[in-house]
Amino acid sequence: MPDTLLPDNPLQFIRACVRAKKIFWTYHVNMRLKERMINRDMVLQSIEFYEIIESYPDDRYLPSYLVRTRTSSTVLHILFAVDINNDNVRVITAYFPDPDQWDKTMKRRL
Secondary structure: OOOOOOOOOOHHHHHHHHHOOEEEEOOHHHHHHHHHOOHHHHHHHOOOHHHEEEEOOOEEEEEEEEEEEEEEEEEEEEEEHHHHHHHHEEEEEOOOOOOOOOOOOOOOOO
16 A cells, blocks of 8 residues: 555554544444443553554555553453554454463463
């Protein structure tokens, strides 16, 4: 995608957009959050713990980043798509990582 720009600092861009409420919740994520008993506040209020663990610069529509975060003692993964041109992020999905698929830190796939 020639028009797709990558952020110089993806984590900084994601945090800035979330703080400024320049965030879109896709239909998909709204359905998944409900199914998985994850509320939006868990995503929004854990911003200080965001850590990019995987990058997908060539994702289908927009570059995306898998972020690990935590709320209380619970680890959460959030997939953000970044839209530099329109200065926003999109939450694509969020889930509690499966310990059978991730290392004990929930940062690396097994």
